[in-house]
Structure formats: C-alpha cells, structure tokens
Amino acid sequence: MNPSRVLVVEDDEGLREALVDTLALAGYHSLEADSAEQALLRLKANTVDIVVSDVQMAGMDGLGLLRSIKQHWPKLPVLLMTAYANIEDAVSAMKEGAIDYMAKPFAPEVLLNMVSRYAPVSNDSGQTIAADEKSLKLLALAEKVAKTDASVMVLGPSGSGKEVMSRYIHHSSNRSDGPFVAINCAAIPENMLEATLFGYEKGAFTGAVQACPGKFEQAQGGTILLDEISEMDLNLQAKLLRVLQEREVERLGSRKSIKLDVRVLATSNRDLKDYVAKGHFREDLYYRLNVFPLMWPALSERPGDIEPLAQYLMERHCTKQGQPVPELSPAAVGKLKQYTWPGNVRELDNVIQRALILCQGHLVAESDILLEGLDWLQADGLQTLLAPTVGAPSESDDGTVAPNIATEQQVADKAKSAMPADGLGNELREQEFSIILDTIRACDGRRKDVAEKLGISPRTLRYKLAKMRDAGIDIPV
Numbered sequence: 337m338n339p340s341r342v343l344v345v346e347d348d349e350g351l352r353e354a355l356v357d358t359l360a361l362a363g364y365h366s367l368e369a370d371s372a373e374q375a376l377l378r379l380k381a382n383t384v385d386i387v388v389s390d391v392q393m394a395g396m397d398g399l400g401l402l403r404s405i406k407q408h409w410p411k412l413p414v415l416l417m418t419a420y421a422n423i424e425d426a427v428s429a430m431k432e433g434a435i436d437y438m439a440k441p442f443a444p445e446v447l448l449n450m451v452s453r454y455a456p457v458s459n460d461s462g463q464t465i466a467a468d469e470k471s472l473k474l475l476a477l478a479e480k481v482a483k484t485d486a487s488v489m490v491l492g493p494s495g496s497g498k499e500v501m502s503r504y505i506h507h508s509s510n511r512s513d514g515p516f517v518a519i520n521c522a523a524i525p526e527n528m529l530e531a532t533l534f535g536y537e538k539g540a541f542t543g544a545v546q547a548c549p550g551k552f553e554q555a556q557g558g559t560i561l562l563d564e565i566s567e568m569d570l571n572l573q574a575k576l577l578r579v580l581q582e583r584e585v586e587r588l589g590s591r592k593s594i595k596l597d598v599r600v601l602a603t604s605n606r607d608l609k610d611y612v613a614k615g616h617f618r619e620d621l622y623y624r625l626n627v628f629p630l631m632w633p634a635l636s637e638r639p640g641d642i643e644p645l646a647q648y649l650m651e652r653h654c655t656k657q658g659q660p661v662p663e664l665s666p667a668a669v670g671k672l673k674q675y676t677w678p679g680n681v682r683e684l685d686n687v688i689q690r691a692l693i694l695c696q697g698h699l700v701a702e703s704d705i706l707l708e709g710l711d712w713l714q715a716d717g718l719q720t721l722l723a724p725t726v727g728a729p730s731e732s733d734d735g736t737v738a739p740n741i742a743t744e745q746q747v748a749d750k751a752k753s754a755m756p757a758d759g760l761g762n763e764l765r766e767q768e769f770s771i772i773l774d775t776i777r778a779c780d781g782r783r784k785d786v787a788e789k790l791g792i793s794p795r796t797l798r799y800k801l802a803k804m805r806d807a808g809i810d811i812p813v
C-alpha cells in the first residue's frame with residue numbers, strides 16, 4: 337500500500353505547508369522543494385508520481401522546470417499553479433506538456449481532484465491478512481456479499497482495518513477490474529465535499545476554473561467507498577440519498593444527469609444506530625447504505641491475527657526499504673499477543689516500525705517491542721535506548737507524540753535517523769493531545785463544538801486527530 341508520492345514545488349513556505357497538509361490528509365506522501373533548482377535535485381534522488389509546481393518563482397521558474405522535467409523524465413506528470421493574472425502563461429505551458437493548471441487561490445479539493453486523476457492515493461494490492469477464525473468467517477461472508485451489488489456498511493473501531501475490508505470486497509467482486517475510489521468524508525472540508533463527490537462545471541463556484549468530474553463519476557464501473565460517512569453533514573446526506581436512489585448524479589452548476597453504475601460501500605467507527613437516534617444521521621440513508629452490515633472487530637477480539645499481521649507489516653516495511661526481514665522472537669510474539677491494542681492494527685503497525693528501528697541483527701527481541709503506556713513511561717527515554725544506533729534529532733515537528741518515532745522514512749534511513757529527542761516538544765505534544773481528548777469528551781464527541789472550543793478550524797482538528805490516530809491513540813467517537 338505505498339501511497340503515491342507528490343513533489344510540491346512552491347517558494348511560499350506557508351502555501352507549501354498547506355499543500356503538503358492537504359495531500360497528507362488525503363493519504364499522499366509529499367516531497368518539498370522551495371525552488372525549481374531544488375526540485376530537480378529532489379527528482380534526481382527520488383522517484384515521484386507527480387509534480388505540483390508554482391509558475392512564478394525566483395531563479396528558474398515553473399516553465400523552466402517543466403521543460404527540464406519533460407527533457408529528463410518525459411512521462412512524469414506536471415501540474416502547475418499560477419495566479420489568475422498569469423493564466424495565459426499556464427495555458428501555453430500546457431502546450432509544452434503540463435497536464436493541467438490551477439489558478440490561485442484554489443480549494444484543497446481542486447488540488448486533490450487534479451492530483452488523483454494522475455496519481456491514485458495508493459497502489460494498494462488489496463492484501464488482507466487474516467488467520468483468526470473470527471476474521472476468516474467474516475472474510476468468507478464478505479466474499480459472498482461481494483458478488484452481489486448490495487451496499488455494504490463496514491463498522492468497527494478506528495484503525496481496525498475497515499478500509500482494508502472494503503478493498504477486499506471490491507477485489508472479490510465482479511467489479512474488480514473497475515476503479516476503487518475511496519473518499520474520506522471526515523477529511524474533506526464540509527463546503528467542498530459535495531463538489532468532490534458529485535463534481536462541478538466550470539464557474540460553479542470561485543476557483544472552479546475548469547469542469548471536474550466527481551468521485552462518483554470516477555468510480556463508474558467500480559466501487560466507491562464513503563469512508564467515515566457519519567461525519568457528513570445532514571444537508572449533504574439528503575443529496576447523497578437522492579443520488580443513491582436515482583442512481584444518477586448532476587455536477588454542481590449543471591442540469592445534466594449522468595447515469596451511475598457504481599457499487600457503494602461505507603464505513604463508520606460510530607454506533608450508527610445511536611447516531612441516527614440522536615438525529616445526527618438520516619434514518620433513510622442509514623437503511624439504504626446498511627443493506628448488508630459487516631462488523632469488523634477490534635484486534636483484541638481476534639488475537640489469532642496479531643502474529644501474522646505483525647509478520648506482514650514487518651515484511652511490508654522491510655521490502656519497501658530493501659532490507660532483510662528480521663524474525664520475531666517468541667518472547668516478542670508473546671508480548672504482542674498479551675497487549676490489548678486500543679489503536680488496533682494501526683497501532684500494531686507503529687509498534688512494528690519502532691521495533692524495526694530498535695532491533696539489532698536478525699531477531700526482534702521482546703525489548704524492541706515498545707507498547708504505548710506500558711513501555712514509554714518506563715523506557716528511561718528512548719534517546720538512551722537508541723543512542724548507539726542512531727544519530728541526531730530529527731527536524732520534523734509533525735505534531736506526533738513521542739511514540740511515533742518510527743516513520744517509514746526513518747526506517748529507510750535507519751543508520752542516520754533519530755527520534756525527536758526534544759523532550760519539551762514531546763511533552764507539549766502530549767499535553768496538546770490530552771487537551772484535545774478531554775475536549776472531545778466534554779463535547780460528547782461533537783467535532784464542530786470541539787473545534788470551536790479549542791479555537792481551531794474543523795480542518796485543523798481533523799488533521800490533528802488523524803495524526804493522533806496514526807500515533808495509535810484511540811479517539812473517542
């Protein structure tokens with residue numbers, strides 16, 4: 337499941353960060369460059385799937401960069417960003433091989449729509465690991481329902497593998513040759529979700545400088561996954577219901593109906609029935625989506641999956657980094673099996689990445705398995721533990737807590753890499769996370785109220801929650 341890689345070239349640091357955040361929320365990995373010259377250096381050292389570049393930059397401009405890319409990497413797609421006043425430049429750049437352009441300012445979703453046309457979010461192979469009897473039974477059931485065109489609602493706790501399960505259904509269905517289009521309803525700003533789902537015509541809203549098909553159209557002949565559907569606002573739920581009933585969609589700003597041949601899957605980690613009872617989710621939409629409900633259990637309820645999943649995750653990371661795969665010692669396996677995994681498979685993934693950094697030689701020892709809450713406090717500072725094998729502190733301040741020391745990149749750069757050793761930064765982050773958790777509880781899970789109370793935008797809150805989930809923290813719903 338390697339995410340597609342995007343090289344973002346922008347000399348305005350604030351805008352560059354916003355672009356990278358938007359792409360990260362949607363599941364992309366980004367490389368950054370603050371000039372065309374730096375972009376060329378990055379391209380020499382890294383493989384990327386698409387370049388998103390500003391046109392107006394000091395030194396070599398975006399057009400110069402485009403020409404150089406077309407000369408050295410003719411197949412690499414280049415998407416340009418330009419100010420309105422310079423649109424003519426951008427249009428002539430398209431003649432030179434740019435795939436498209438975006439006029440600034442543009443909505444995050446315009447960026448995501450453009451990028452996703454040339455670089456899918458992940459090149460997932462659809463591999464689903466299951467060994468526990470409970471999981472195997474559920475997969476057999478999923479396979480059965482996959483052969484029908486019924487809507488399926490996959491329910492389960494955060495990080496348990498609901499998206500993996502949804503992909504499994506798609507790959508087992510008669511639509512497996514068609515596209516699988518996933519959209520995270522919680523990660524897209526509310527005012528852009530409608531345009532993202534249904535598409536829009538040129539001029540439908542500010543920033544819609546060209547027509548764009550929506551996710552439903554992109555999923556024609558395949559499957560659409562509406563991830564975290566419960567986070568969709570009630571007005572949009574009504575519109576979605578109409579699309580599902582009529583099996584046709586109208587782009588924003590258009591009266592033309594487009595017939596749909598799309599299978600719909602949805603996920604939620606909420607108790608949706610209760611959510612319906614509280615008036616947050618439409619009952620009619622619930623029944624339309626819930627034709628076949630599948631409960632994907634927490635990892636602790638299927639302990640037989642823990643060891644094979646750990647093995648698979650180790651192989652996944654090592655293969656990606658071209659490293660030999662170490663063995664899990666029996667004591668390490670024992671420790672993994674005894675833990676309760678509140679953050680489910682996503683937390684297991686974090687633990688495995690940490691273990692790969694810590695392990696010496698070909699065996700993952702029990703002491704390489706650091707579990708949140710149990711080992712973090714007692715580890716006497718990981719810096720000490722890591723000191724013999726890794727170097728200087730990382731510069732990154734990505735809002736993660738101390739446990740999230742082992743990103744994939746760090747595994748790659750094992751010899752050079754380091755955990756964030758700045759204890760104060762970690763403490764602050766932990767405090768921030770605990771304030772967020774307290775506020776979620778105080779607001780009874782209502783994300784809008786939480787954002788308001790914290791004085792941050794809902795989008796920033798979603799970003800922070802995504803980071804917390806990635807760090808294996810269970811977010812109350």
Ligand SMILES: Nc1ncnc2c1ncn2[C@@H]1O[C@H](COP(=O)(O)OP(=O)(O)OP(=O)(O)O)[C@@H](O)[C@H]1O
Pocket residue numbers: 337463464465466492493494495496497498499500501563603605648681682685805
């Ligand atoms: N059965 C599985 N086989 C292989 N990988 C898995 C499996 N289950 C989960 N994973 C991995 O665990 C991580 C989390 O899985 P996924 O995103 O599907 O969870 P989720 O329940 O949809 O999470 P969220 O509720 O936060 O959206 C992913 O990296 C995924 O690859």
